[in-house]
Amino acid sequence: MTAHLATSETEAGCTTCKSRKNGLCGRLSDQVRERVAARAQIVSYPANRRICGGEGDSSDVVILRSGYVRTQHHTLSGRRQIMAIARPGQTVGQENEERNEHEIEAITPVSVCRLERLEFEQLLSREPGLCRALCNQMVTRLDETRRLTWILGALESNQRLRAFLLLSRNWMDWAPQPDGTGVLTMILPRRDIADLLATTPETISRLLRQLHAQGLIEILSPRQFRLCDIPGLADGLDMVIPL
Amino acid sequence: MTAHLATSETEAGCTTCKSRKNGLCGRLSDQVRERVAARAQIVSYPANRRICGGEGDSSDVVILRSGYVRTQHHTLSGRRQIMAIARPGQTVGQENEERNEHEIEAITPVSVCRLERLEFEQLLSREPGLCRALCNQMVTRLDETRRLTWILGALESNQRLRAFLLLSRNWMDWAPQPDGTGVLTMILPRRDIADLLATTPETISRLLRQLHAQGLIEILSPRQFRLCDIPGLADGLDMVIPL
DNA sequence: CGCATTGTTGATCTATGTCAAGGACCGTGG
DNA sequence: CCACGGTCCTTGACATAGATCAACAATGCG
Structure with missing residues (x-):
């Protein structure tokens, strides 16, 4: 080392x-x-x-x-x-x-x-x-x-993850599509997402499935998500999401 | 206004x-x-x-x-x-x-x-x-x-409150005693403490009672606490507490 | 082909948010 | 002096989100 x-x-x-x-x-x-x-x-x-x-x-x-x-x-x-x-x-x-x-x-x-x-x-x-x-x-x-x-302080974990996904567009690979959706390439493993959002990899995994079930995202692979409904993802965040 | x-x-x-x-x-x-x-x-x-x-x-x-x-x-x-x-x-x-x-x-x-x-x-x-x-x-x-x-991210609420009390010595009235204890004059109402530590006034109140029961603090009045056991308060915080 | 890393799913338990009620304290006005 | 309303704090009962533990699946690598 x-x-x-x-x-x-x-x-x-x-x-x-x-x-x-x-x-x-x-x-x-x-x-x-x-x-x-x-x-x-x-x-x-x-x-x-x-x-x-x-x-x-x-x-x-x-x-x-x-x-x-x-x-x-x-x-x-x-x-x-x-x-x-x-x-x-x-x-x-x-x-x-x-x-x-x-x-x-x-x-x-x-x-x-x-x-x-x-x-x-x-x-x-x-x-x-x-x-x-x-x-x-x-x-x-x-x-x-x-x-x-x-x-961390004001949002519950579901909201935290949605805010994180939206903000990630600013600094990860983000390929917007003409239909308003877009594909995000996640550079962080689940463990890092969890430690950033003050939760656990298990919860991140479950929440991602939940967002998928709600039709907000598609999980193309563990590191690639299609954000299908961006206003839906931003719902209730009370937050200025740049971009 | x-x-x-x-x-x-x-x-x-x-x-x-x-x-x-x-x-x-x-x-x-x-x-x-x-x-x-x-x-x-x-x-x-x-x-x-x-x-x-x-x-x-x-x-x-x-x-x-x-x-x-x-x-x-x-x-x-x-x-x-x-x-x-x-x-x-x-x-x-x-x-x-x-x-x-x-x-x-x-x-x-x-x-x-x-x-x-x-x-x-x-x-x-x-x-x-x-x-x-x-x-x-x-x-x-x-x-x-x-x-x-x-x-907010790494500590549970009991620890958050202890960290907050210790850090408060730096910018609130803090009267250290020769015996190692000291009296802290809290300028924030419960509501503000709660909104800073991302919890509720009820929980703050309960946690203060709990710290009292553990002998870590004395609640002289709602806005005045004696910190009786400073190493005890710092226990498990894994944090550099200046002062 | 193991083996390690990473991600997913399930079962359980507990800390704490929420709602509700009541107490302590303070200033104001009669 | 007391009654009143307001704010702040405290306590209790209850429900639940999510941490934890455990097992397993998927992936990649030597």
């Missing part, structure tokens, strides 16, 4: 980076982005590998190039809660500060830009553009985390 | 402001703080008054001078979830962006500095110090919101 596997790519990786127009990087000017990149190291991780947090950790700041990571926390009793899922273009780790409360793990294979925390902090002071972009991103993350808080 | 009641204080209110050393303002240099204050209007609200969010709203940015506010959201079915509680020195409203998803209400009587959103955004671009301070604050808020997400 080595720390991580460095790729052969050089540091001038922005040109090949598909998310240089997204998230944090997308809000930086080309010069600032290059100056950040000059201090970053590109690293890849396989699915389920720990990226930061937990025990002996270099506490770096990480910008996601590709793939998805989960910010989570474990109970001694084995319970896990996923607090956030980060997409390409988002930063991870700088919000962890001194105490390493959360573990951050790859969901899919990921590629990241790693920066040492200290260097990142210095860059932040020197580059107002970076600071502004980070601030904007933090607003977005806060908003997303509050939405999850709302989902 | 008028919008709000302006106080007689002038705009040079920083000198009289007890939280000018806390939160956002505490991280600004004196000059920057003065320049921000020059654009702010000091306003007071009684308890339970809406401060921003909801229907017709000026969508200002607000810095809390004194008192506490809650960021919350309602279901059509009447369920409410409190997503965050802000203390003096914290900003509120700038994270709301365009869509006004949350309502923000005074818990206690509050005094705030109001800034128009546009002016605030301009200040943010002109003053790197403000941007840096805001960025730091957003990190803190994100952290707190994630902690709430954790509490």
Whole structure:
């Protein structure tokens, strides 16, 4: 279980980076982005590998190039809660500060830009553009985390799952059809869905069957759902579902 | 139900402001703080008054001078979830962006500095110090919101209440005694505790009695608790409780 | 072809939401 | 001084959503 596997790519990786127009990087000017990149190291991780947090950790700041990571926390009793899922273009780790409360793990294979925390902090002071972009991103993350808080606190599990399916359209493969339905490719296994929505894989499974029985979705395969009745799925959520 | 009641204080209110050393303002240099204050209007609200969010709203940015506010959201079915509680020195409203998803209400009587959103955004671009301070604050808020997400998702209600009591020491009146116990003055009514912890006032009441029966707390009055056994209260929370 | 992982289904039990009633406390007005 | 209404808190009875445990099916991999 080595720390991580460095790729052969050089540091001038922005040109090949598909998310240089997204998230944090997308809000930086080309010069600032290059100056950040000059201090970053590109690293890849396989699915389920720990990226930061937990025990002996270099506490770096990480910008996601590709793939998805989960910010989570474990109970001694084995319970896990996923607090956030980060997409390409988002930063991870700088919000962890001194105490390493959360573990951050790859969901899919990921590629990241790693920066040492200290260097990142210095860059932040020197580059107002970076600071502004980070601030904007933090607003977005806060908003997303509050939405999850709302989902967990105010909705029952059936509603949670429906909200999750609808929100997933924003960051998973979503193929809308002319008839208003669409096919969603779920990247999370049942266990992760459950730990995000604070329930169990068994319940997720049962609820999916129930949504199917109600004609709201079709289960094409364990990881592919057709959302047949989007207004029906959104019913009673009292929630702004972007997209 | 008028919008709000302006106080007689002038705009040079920083000198009289007890939280000018806390939160956002505490991280600004004196000059920057003065320049921000020059654009702010000091306003007071009684308890339970809406401060921003909801229907017709000026969508200002607000810095809390004194008192506490809650960021919350309602279901059509009447369920409410409190997503965050802000203390003096914290900003509120700038994270709301365009869509006004949350309502923000005074818990206690509050005094705030109001800034128009546009002016605030301009200040943010002109003053790197403000941007840096805001960025730091957003990190803190994100952290707190994630902690709430954790509490709601991973803990059962008994544990939620214990975590809440322990965390409350950081921002409510907390009088520690030499013997290791201490008296906590609860500023939230049962209803608010319930809506923060995603349960009901009835359950909160029962759980408090239960903690009392276990010798963990003493209920001096509905709003005053002696925390008798702090390690006992923290038991099984698997959580970093600051302080 | 095992073997491990992931997903599904069934049976059971309990924590807690809901409804209903009543108590404690406070301010107001007679 | 008391009666009144309001808010907040507490207690009891009851129903049920969903966690847990256990078994098994489906899938993928060496």
